[in-house]
Amino acid sequence: MSHMHPLRDLNLADLRRRTSIKWQAVDADVLPLWIAEMDVLPADPIIRAITMAMVDGDTGYPSGSGYAEAYAEFAVDRWGWTGVDVEATALVADVMTGIVEAIGLVSEPGDPVVLNPPVYPPFFGFTEHARREVVEAPLGTDGRLDLDAIEAAFIHAGRDGRPVTYVLCNPHNPTAVVHTAEELAGVAQLVGTYRVRVVVDEIHAPLVPTGFVPYLSVPGASDAFSVVSASKAWNLAGLKAALLVAGPDAAGDLARLPEVVSHGPSHFGAIAHTTAFGEGRPWLDGLHADLADNRTMLADLLATHLPGASWAGAPGTFLAWIDCRSLGLGDDPAQAFLDRGRVAVNSGLPFGTGGVGHVRLNYATTPAILTEALERMGRVIA
Numbered sequence: 302m303s304h305m306h307p308l309r310d311l312n313l314a315d316l317r318r319r320t321s322i323k324w325q326a327v328d329a330d331v332l333p334l335w336i337a338e339m340d341v342l343p344a345d346p347i348i349r350a351i352t353m354a355m356v357d358g359d360t361g362y363p364s365g366s367g368y369a370e371a372y373a374e375f376a377v378d379r380w381g382w383t384g385v386d387v388e389a390t391a392l393v394a395d396v397m398t399g400i401v402e403a404i405g406l407v408s409e410p411g412d413p414v415v416l417n418p419p420v421y422p423p424f425f426g427f428t429e430h431a432r433r434e435v436v437e438a439p440l441g442t443d444g445r446l447d448l449d450a451i452e453a454a455f456i457h458a459g460r461d462g463r464p465v466t467y468v469l470c471n472p473h474n475p476t477a478v479v480h481t482a483e484e485l486a487g488v489a490q491l492v493g494t495y496r497v498r499v500v501v502d503e504i505h506a507p508l509v510p511t512g513f514v515p516y517l518s519v520p521g522a523s524d525a526f527s528v529v530s531a532s533k534a535w536n537l538a539g540l541k542a543a544l545l546v547a548g549p550d551a552a553g554d555l556a557r558l559p560e561v562v563s564h565g566p567s568h569f570g571a572i573a574h575t576t577a578f579g580e581g582r583p584w585l586d587g588l589h590a591d592l593a594d595n596r597t598m599l600a601d602l603l604a605t606h607l608p609g610a611s612w613a614g615a616p617g618t619f620l621a622w623i624d625c626r627s628l629g630l631g632d633d634p635a636q637a638f639l640d641r642g643r644v645a646v647n648s649g650l651p652f653g654t655g656g657v658g659h660v661r662l663n664y665a666t667t668p669a670i671l672t673e674a675l676e677r678m679g680r681v682i683a
Contacts, residue, residue: 307341307584308591308667316340316670321539327645332674335645337474339536339619339665343573344584347535350576351569363563363571368392368544371578372529378582379507382518389552391545394565396504397423399528399545400468401431402562406526406554407498408433408466413458415467415497417446418653419622421474424502425653428468434458436465439654444476444613444622448487455495467492469501471516472509472617475652475661479617482514489521498551499525504543505618507534507578510589517548524550531577533618534585542570592619595664595671602672606679619665622649626658628682635660642677 317324323338342348354360366387373385393399404414410432416424418439428435438454441447451467458465469488472479480488492499501516506529517527530543543566547555596614599621603610609627623646625634635648638660649659664671 305587306591307344307588308339308595308665310342311340311667313670328643331639331643331645332670332677333645334663334666334671334674335647335661337533337618337620337663338538339663340667340670341536341588341665343537344535344577344581346580346584347537347573347576350572351540354569354572359568359572361568363392363542363566363568366390367575368542368571368578369546371575372544372546375507375578375582376515380513380515380518382515384515384518385546386549386552389547389549389555391555391558392563392566392571393528393543393545394541395532396502396528396530396543397427398562398565399543400500400502401427402558403500403526403528403545404428404431404433404466404468406557408464412463413465415451415454415458415465416653417451417470417473419475419649419655419659420470420652421502422651422653424468424470425651433466437654440473440476444615445478446480446484446488448484448491451488452491452495455491455497459495459497465495465497467497467499469499469516471501471503472505472513472615474502474505474618475620475622475647475649476613477615477617477620477622478613479509479512479615480514481512482519485514485516485519486521488516489519492525493521501525501527503527503529504533507531507585508589508592508619509617510593517546523548526551526555531574531581534588535573535577535581537570537573537577540567540570540573542566542574592616592665595619595666595668598668598671599662599664599675602675606675607682609682619663621662621664623660623662624658625660630658630682632657634658637681638678642681644674644677
């Protein structure tokens with residue numbers, strides 16, 4: 302297979318042999334369009350690198366700065382950003398682990414963390430597990446960052462002098478919004494005014510075809526942390542590894558990261574992610590093309606089968622945040638789609654404020670599966 306069209310290589314029979322959670326957590330008659338796993342085969346260079354490691358018995362602990370170097374080169378190539386200092390990075394098990402460790406470098410238990418709901422549900426769970434207080438700055442009605450709400454949250458969170466941390470999702474999950482340079486500059490201005498530290502999740506960044514702005518590239522963001530990974534764009538969630546990147550004025554904080562944190566990532570994960578950023582760009586370009594086609598197809602399918610539903614069509618992830626409030630399916634339409642349509646999508650409720658009546662649908666699948674899923678969902682309201 303050429304893998305020039307990664308989302309066209311597999312069929313339902315192939316996919317049902319998978320033992321990962323996407324396929325195993327649902328009944329055999331359910332089409333799973335929920336968790337962020339793509340229905341693809343890995344890029345050939347990644348298959349070769351992992352296979353060679355196995356053949357060579359290279360199955361030990363990760364070492365070196367290859368991951369950071371590959372990411373730095375990718376950032377220059379794709380975003381024209383030269384700001385990744387390989388020395389100011391750390392290998393971590395995954396993005397959420399990196400976020401929690403970064404929060405721990407700049408705050409104490411009980412301190413506030415500002416989030417922008419509706420947002421990736423583990424942001425809530427991991428923040429609470431880290432014994433921090435969640436303060437919400439909901440997205441605007443247009444689904445974009447609301448700088449007034451963010452400022453109000455910073456003021457409220459810091460009212461008694463506690464240090465405030467802001468966890469930003471760029472691009473945003475679940476809305477797939479790609480924040481603009483202007484929006485991010487507005488954030489940087491606010492965090493400077495209110496002395497807030499930023500930790501930004503940029504795991505979906507390689508999926509953005511054009512126009513992605515790394516937060517650390519924005520003036521005023523020099524004391525922030527970014528957490529990045531190849532796991533979403535190259536479908537490597539089972540190969541654990543991520544990179545915690547410090548801005549120039551956060552490098553001193555990163556130096557306090559406990560050495561044991563580096564024990565979390567998998568050696569195979571580091572090999573796979575390094576290869577993805579270094580050699581996986583042609584495959585990624587093919588994926589971009591397939592996802593663009595699927596977005597067009599999904600818009601047509603929604604218009605045909607769920608004409609009351611609305612979706613912004615943003616390209617920041619392979620996830621569609623669909624407003625189903627006009628369909629008469631109650632606060633949690635995902636339950637109806639599962640029970641009566643046998644399609645698994647994510648409920649909007651765990652995403653927090655703004656999630657009622659919404660679902661998150663993963664369209665990184667084949668055209669045949671996407672088509673059948675929307676036909677089934679349409680029958681629920683027929």
